[in-house]
Amino acid sequence: MKTSIATVCLSGSLAEKLHAAAGAGFDGVEIFEPDLIAAPESPEEIRALAERLGLTLDLYQPMRDVEGVDESAFRDVLRRAEAKFSIMRRLGIDVVLCCSNVGTATIDDDGVSASQLRRLGELAQGYGIRIAFEALAWGRFVDDYRRAWRIVQLADHPAVGVCLDSFHILSRGHDPAAIEQIPGDKIFFLQLADAPALSMDVLSWSRHHRLFPGEGSFDLTAFLAHVVRAGYAGPVSLEVFNDTFRQTAVAQTAVHARRSLRWLEDAVARSLGAEAPVGYAELPSTGSPRSVDFVEIKAEDTSSIEELLATVGFTPRGKHRTKPVTLWTAGEARVVLNEQHARGLSPHLAAIGFAVSDAVALTARAGELGTPFAYRRTYAGEQDLAGAVAPDGTEIFWSSADGGAEPAWAGEFEHGASLRESPIVAVDHVSLGQPWQVIDEAILFFSSVLELPTASSTEVASPLGLVQSRVIQSPDGSIRIPLNVSPPILAGRPAALPQHVAFACDDIVALARAARSRGLEPLRIPQNYYDDLAARFDLDPELLGTLRELDLVYDRDADGEYLHFYTATVGDLFFEFVERSGCYDGFGAGNAPVRLSAQRAGSRAADIVRA
Template identity: 45%
Template sequence: MRSSIATVCISGSLEEKLDAIAQAGFDGYELFENDLITSSMSPAAVAGRTRELGLTLELYQPFRDFEGVDAGTLARNLRRAERKFELMGELGARMMLVCSNVATAQFGDDARAVDQLGALADLAQRHGISLAYEALAWGRFVSTYEHAWRIVEQVGHDSLGICLDSFHILSRGSSLDTIDNIPGEKIFFCQLADAPAMSLDVLSWSRHYRLFPGEGVWDLGAFVATAVDAGYTGPLSLEVFNDVFRQSDPFTTARDARRSLVAVEDAASERVSASRPAVSLSTLPPVSETAGFSFVELAPGDLAATRRFLAGLGLQRVGDHRRKNSELWSAGDANIVLNRDRDDAEPTIAAIGVEVFNVDEASRRAVALGSRVLPRDRQQGERVLHAVNTPDGIELYFSPSETAGSWVDEFGGRADTESRADTESLADTESLADTEGGADTESLAAADAGTGLGGGGEAGAAGIRSIDHIGLLQPWQRADEASLFYRSVLGLAVSDSVDVSSQSGLVRSRSLASADRGVRIALNIAPAADERQQQYLNHIAFATDDLAALADRLAAHADVLAIPRNYYDDLDARTDLGAERIAGLAARNILFDDDEHGRFLHLYVRPIGDVLIEIVQRVDRYDGYGAANSPVRLAALRVSPR
């Protein structure tokens, strides 16, 4: 199907919008009237530029407040319409969006609306124009698509059809069943917008909070499939009013929009009946099943300090890459790569690796969704790892999930003298990474007794086991794009957004996870004015089977973030953990959360650079991230400089 986007979706001048739309790969666009009125381009120049860019002008919009009026107002409205039809001739536009009357309608009887829209259709036909009638969700008398269709059906004019807009339909909770009864040739246009779940008047919801498909909560794949099964063959067009998008770079927004449309077509293609073979929907390579995080790559900043930091956490130096300027640190299945070619002033997350069952398939899907495979220096005998760019600037690697011939084997080089000197000071202390019987059974038992929550207690359980999740700080204007990217490329399920209170404002957080929970990513949006402050950080959460015991062993090697005593007083008041258990948590600066499925223990190590380390223990089937404790963590970071 042809792809289209309304110019109102993106920022910039009309010239910039058209360039961005073309560059993103759209076939056509809807011209929002205000974009033309405020442009220095003449209608003829717009038509010429449209042809130069290989675009089509699919729809001119909106024509407002027409039907349900008295005779005098109708005459003025028809004059206004004729001027617009003449303008559309200059633009090369052949369809106009007519919205149900919101402001000037005086009469709600359908007979009057039928007569007046019929007169408008007669006039449009003389100019070679088609009219797509749309029920606005807040229309004075016509506010549902079912009602709009009854009127269009009664008019019975070749030049008048209906526009199906997902926002106006789904925001009212309308059923899609009536669409099946609309002849496909009378569905003139289809507009798509997603939205977050909100308790808000529908007009404000529409004007400020629409999202591209896949960034909100609606099943737009089902919506598109229903329209196609009804016989719709026109363009799928995005009409999204969003304050953030209209302040962001137009080229970035247009790319995000195109990705969303490809993804929703793919979702719809699985549901369209086989009786519609003439309709061609975009399809994607299947999601390659994930098998957890393979590594996190850090730009090390001060290399010696970062090495000591990792050793203090209990990771061990595996070695240098055979020929690249990088080194691998590991504990259990958790791998941290230090890229020594990065010259960042402070440590930062440069890339994340995800294990997939088919690297090529995962890469093809990412490319089809608008990503670019990044060049990578690889020689014969080295494992195939493909990397793509992400909206937040961190590279995403796809690595093969099989263990035979793993990429880890490439790190067989000898550790250099400087590194050995950096970690020598730890040789006198107990190795935190020694998980093969290195943990003292007595100390583990004592730690578990101290909290009564450890769930471990076996020798070797006190080490880092794997990477539990990654937390990524998002610029306020890119968060929805990042959510769509990780959701569509990796096939992750998205949770509802959570607002976290901090001393500088609200932090909005949204988590994504694979079906088996091997890959978990938390996207965090800090208050715009404070997004560079130190309490808002990317973070790596390591998993352990006995956090209490690990906390005891960390005490000598790592700077655990101090949690205020007030937190534990409150914990005592709102839980039945008991004084002894809470004292055990407080002594180790461990935070606690629970839900109906299980319990969650976690602590934080004071950050290095812009990387915060969290260590977590999930007990039973707890599936969250301890969001209730986030305000405490943010406050502690604010008063505890790195």
């Protein structure tokens, strides 16, 4: 699959964009005209740079309002076109994108549009250039690719074909199946973009909220399959207008974009099976991880976390034989405390380990997706865990599950206590705070590398604004990872939206009582919450009294119940303990605003004490 990306997707100068696209592994680029206009380099210099980088220049765009105009206006179209064609020849580009007219004075007559495209094609042919006509979703009259194709058929010129853009087609709800009726050699160019499901005017949606494939709600796998079946063999290009991507580091965004196309290539290859054309290759696949193998907390001094783990019943299983790292376990929940290379760091969640069916295949998959690998020094006789760095900086490790009671790496910890019984059985979920600029990349990272799809999305009120939460979850529910984006006012203050690890329990009341007897001070829940709880749910008075006494919070839906409590925040981290009954699959989202307010109150009280 030949890949391309529009320079409008990336930040920086045109030269910087070309370097980033080449570095990420793209085969070519579309030149967005404003990028060329602002560039200090001549068209010849841009062409030479692309050649040195191994990039083809695949498309020049856009030319606007070229059809459906009166004769006087069309003479100006030809004048503009001739100037553009001259520049394209200097660049060595042979396809130009021409958008359907959006002007109010447009003539609604397919014959007029076809005649003018034919004349434009005749001019273009003299320069060795082809016209790719695109139906804009907000075109004055031509806003449907099927009508654009009818006009191209009427134009009946070898230099006039169509450009298909997934956003313009899918945002309007048009059925892409008719793409297969267009001869592949008349599809002159293909542009792809995903997008979230939004209710807003299509122009604003397009200009600010497009996403890379795999990050939105469009079925791009089916869309591209239609294009492939039509016989299109040209570049598969990304054209993504997004305010965030135009601000983030150009090299990182380019890698992110290339990963999205590799993920899509795999999805289309699997969808088409034997029909998949040469060049569409599947990725190695292991399926979603089986379970959370461990969570790692890193700090210069982890003693505060050790004390907290001891109060809730974790067992210290010893110190690593070569590193300043300790292991604590309860049931199948394993917490690694790491003080290596942690000078000046307060406690925070540094890594998550997963048990997978085939670690070697997952490593190969991550490599093909251009994922940055995590590095840990490993000595002779120690298990070498493969890993990658998630967009937020969290390290993700994996190892093959062998069905044993404990993973092999746990044997590297020595002189620990015997495992004691505990109501804690496993890790229930891991909640990661995300910088606003990486949330879309994080969604793609988990879905493409780890094959963990997005299960739900919600917004939670905090004292300082809305927290957006997107849940990554394996089909069987064994892996749950809420990704939370804090309000802009909290940007740069990671402790304001701390990470947390939730542990599943089989008797949360017993756990809460035992932890208190060992000195645990849980997060205090206001009494107003329990008054409201009594009004919302018809709870047994004895249960309600227990909830009040132990600072437990409660939720219920048609599938089951959810009891949980929180610890105070230590550094940038807190723990949650949960008990699910029935088939409850949520996270007690209605309780999150109470928790966030209680955490903020605790943080402000601590600030006053320190002052």
